[in-house]
Amino acid sequence: MEVLQTFVSGIAQGCIYGLIALGFVLIYKATETVSFAQGELMMLGGFAGLALTTVLGLPFWAALPIVVVAMAGFGIGLERVALRPVLGQPTFAVVMLTIGISYMARGAITMVPSIGTDTHRLAVPYKDEVLRLGGMVLAVEQLAVIVATALLCGLLYLLFSRSRIGIAMQASSQNQLAAYYMGIPVQRLNGLVWGLAAAVAAVAGLLLAPITFVHANMGFIGLKAFPAAVVGGFGSLPGAIVGGLLVGLVEAFAGFYLPEGLKDIAAYVVVLVMLVIKPNGLFGEKTLKKV
Amino acid sequence: MRFTFKTSYDQDIALAKHGGHRFWYGALLLALLAAPWWLGNYGLAQLSFMLIYSIVGLGLMLLAGYTGLFSIGHAAFLGAGAYVEAKLAAAGVPFPVSVSCAALLSAAVGVVVGLPALRVKGIYLGIATLAFGLIVEEVFARWEGVTGGNAGLSVAGLQIFGWRADSAASFYFVCLACTVLATLGVLNLLRAPVGRAFVAIRDSEISAQSMGIRLAYYKTLAFAVSAALAGIGGALYAHQIRFISPDQFGIVQSIDLLLMVVIGGLGSIHGVFLGAIFLIAMPQAIAAVKDLLPAAIGQAPGLQAFVYGAVLVAFVLFEPYGLYGRWVKVRTWLQMFPFYRRGMFARQKSFQKSERVR
Numbered sequence: 001m002e003v004l005q006t007f008v009s010g011i012a013q014g015c016i017y018g019l020i021a022l023g024f025v026l027i028y029k030a031t032e033t034v035s036f037a038q039g040e041l042m043m044l045g046g047f048a049g050l051a052l053t054t055v056l057g058l059p060f061w062a063a064l065p066i067v068v069v070a071m072a073g074f075g076i077g078l079e080r081v082a083l084r085p086v087l088g089q090p091t092f093a094v095v096m097l098t099i100g101i102s103y104m105a106r107g108a109i110t111m112v113p114s115i116g117t118d119t120h121r122l123a124v125p126y127k128d129e130v131l132r133l134g135g136m137v138l139a140v141e142q143l144a145v146i147v148a149t150a151l152l153c154g155l156l157y158l159l160f161s162r163s164r165i166g167i168a169m170q171a172s173s174q175n176q177l178a179a180y181y182m183g184i185p186v187q188r189l190n191g192l193v194w195g196l197a198a199a200v201a202a203v204a205g206l207l208l209a210p211i212t213f214v215h216a217n218m219g220f221i222g223l224k225a226f227p228a229a230v231v232g233g234f235g236s237l238p239g240a241i242v243g244g245l246l247v248g249l250v251e252a253f254a255g256f257y258l259p260e261g262l263k264d265i266a267a268y269v270v271v272l273v274m275l276v277i278k279p280n281g282l283f284g285e286k287t288l289k290k291v
Numbered sequence: 292m293r294f295t296f297k298t299s300y301d302q303d304i305a306l307a308k309h310g311g312h313r314f315w316y317g318a319l320l321l322a323l324l325a326a327p328w329w330l331g332n333y334g335l336a337q338l339s340f341m342l343i344y345s346i347v348g349l350g351l352m353l354l355a356g357y358t359g360l361f362s363i364g365h366a367a368f369l370g371a372g373a374y375v376e377a378k379l380a381a382a383g384v385p386f387p388v389s390v391s392c393a394a395l396l397s398a399a400v401g402v403v404v405g406l407p408a409l410r411v412k413g414i415y416l417g418i419a420t421l422a423f424g425l426i427v428e429e430v431f432a433r434w435e436g437v438t439g440g441n442a443g444l445s446v447a448g449l450q451i452f453g454w455r456a457d458s459a460a461s462f463y464f465v466c467l468a469c470t471v472l473a474t475l476g477v478l479n480l481l482r483a484p485v486g487r488a489f490v491a492i493r494d495s496e497i498s499a500q501s502m503g504i505r506l507a508y509y510k511t512l513a514f515a516v517s518a519a520l521a522g523i524g525g526a527l528y529a530h531q532i533r534f535i536s537p538d539q540f541g542i543v544q545s546i547d548l549l550l551m552v553v554i555g556g557l558g559s560i561h562g563v564f565l566g567a568i569f570l571i572a573m574p575q576a577i578a579a580v581k582d583l584l585p586a587a588i589g590q591a592p593g594l595q596a597f598v599y600g601a602v603l604v605a606f607v608l609f610e611p612y613g614l615y616g617r618w619v620k621v622r623t624w625l626q627m628f629p630f631y632r633r634g635m636f637a638r639q640k641s642f643q644k645s646e647r648v649r
Binding site: 028092101104107108109230268271275 | 410601
């Protein structure tokens with residue numbers, strides 16, 4: 001029974017990693033660069049939720065869509081202001097840029113009075129409720145994470161397979177120049193991709209907030225999502241979720257069975273092993289590079 | 292612009308291109324040698340820090356700026372050097388021996404990291420080094436028998452065959468000597484075939500390979516040399532700080548180092564020193580400005596992180612060549628005064644180049 005319990009909490013934690021990794025993958029597919037600010041976008045989402053529920057006193061279910069839409073707007077704005085000027089420059093420029101943005105986000109949040117470096121609780125309606133399932137005790141917060149992740153994946157699947165925007169995104173991620181010649185507004189799509197990534201990160205932040213606390217350094221969990229993205233293969237959306245689940249499970253079981261301290265580095269050991277065995281990840285795609 | 296007409300191949304690879312170089316670098320060295328007479332102990336300590344960071348920066352610049360391999364876990368090498376030095380100094384080993392051991396061990400660790408780096412590149416390499424750095428930090432924290440764990444480890448003073456470098460001035464001279472040696476070493480490496488191979492790999496791996504450069508060998512070598520320099524820097528760092536703990540060698544330190552070479556200017560040795568000056572001067576500047584700001588902003592703990600981030604973003608957006616690039620632009624403007632054109636240093640943009648195969 002304990003194994004099953006560990007399994008469920010691993011899955012729930014893995015879903016969070018997977019959601020952040022989804023952001024990496026979306027951005028990687030569209031622009032071949034990696035955003036190191038994904039964890040901080042999640043943190044901002046958590047704080048936006050906190051502000052709406054405590055300062056404005058909105059119920060959680062009303063705050064959720066507002067936060068997601070606002071963060072999507074923030075992502076689009078970020079792309080327009082900071083990232084479009086470095087489009088077409090080496091990957092490394094974008095990496096440094098997003099590291100800078102994440103520093104700024106962390107610094108800015110701690111500068112807000114009455115937030116500072118404290119930890120805060122996000123009040124959610126399903127707080128502290130448990131579900132008993134044949135001797136197993138499941139926290140509703142964890143179930144919420146799993147269900148919401150599944151829903152979000154379904155929505156993204158529909159977006160990419162059915163909608164015109166999704167198909168245009170796929171086209172531009174395969175070949176920007178050809179897509180541009182076909183009349184697809186590649187730059188605007190890149191903005192939308194950043195918006196989508198920020199929205200997914202905001203959902204992750206709101207889901208994670210009840211499990212842990214909301215604080216300025218919660219974005220560091222984004223570092224755990226890199227292993228998830230690499231294990232799944234950096235260019236694959238289902239891979240991000242699978243990688244996230246795998247990393248979450250490895251971490252949960254390492255915390256349960258292995259000596260203390262290995263839990264925190266289990267994910268990184270997994271990523272190093274993965275890079276040595278199969279550098280392209282489980283669902284990765286091969287790339288060719290012209291000289 | 293100063294034109295030197297080259298009449299022999301030796302002039303192409305000469306360390307000093309013309310008499311002006313010799314004069315100004317000589318003057319700089321004299322000023323640095325005279326520093327203890329015009330700087331107080333605090334200033335000397337800051338200057339020593341700057342020199343230590345430039346040694347580490349030289350290594351990272353060799354790796355990132357010249358070989359094109361980015362490491363987001365470089366603090367691990369710094370830490371390896373620092374712990375080896377702390378252990379050996381406590382055992383009474385003279386500095387020249389212990390610093391060599393620190394460099395060698397760091398280089399060995401660098402080779403271990405370099406080997407997986409042969410298979411991955413670009414962002415995957417960044418993540419591999421990030422993972423490695425985080426694992427090493429955890430090892431420092433958990434291996435309590437050797438590293439003292441999170442409680443840290445105090446470091447004995449620096450001694451060279453009985454001579455103790457206890458005062459700020461004598462330690463500063465040791466740092467200066469190490470920095471000059473490291474700089475000359477790296478400059479010479481860069482004008483040797485090895486350095487040219489590094490640059491070729493940075494510019495295009497496939498072209499380099501087709502010219503007969505052994506990618507595996509040179510990439511591993513780049514990691515080893517870079518890690519060795521970081522190890523030397525780490526050894527000096529341990530003596531400077533006198534107390535080391537795992538959190539000094541974490542991801543934040545790694546990113547600080549990366550920030551240093553990027554802000555200094557990737558692909559230039561001058562950039563290392565400008566970046567190191569920046570890294571040391573920045574907290575001081577922030578502390579000086581703090582009191583002028585309204586209390587709510589000035590006393591906030593996040594101010595420094597915010598300013599760091601803003602500076603980094605501004606550099607990537609407006610001055611991708613870093614401080615050294617800015618200096619080159621200013622110098623060119625002065626020298627070519629009426630004929631300077633805005634587009635002279637413009638970067639070419641390109642569409643997404645790689646073609647993914649399903």
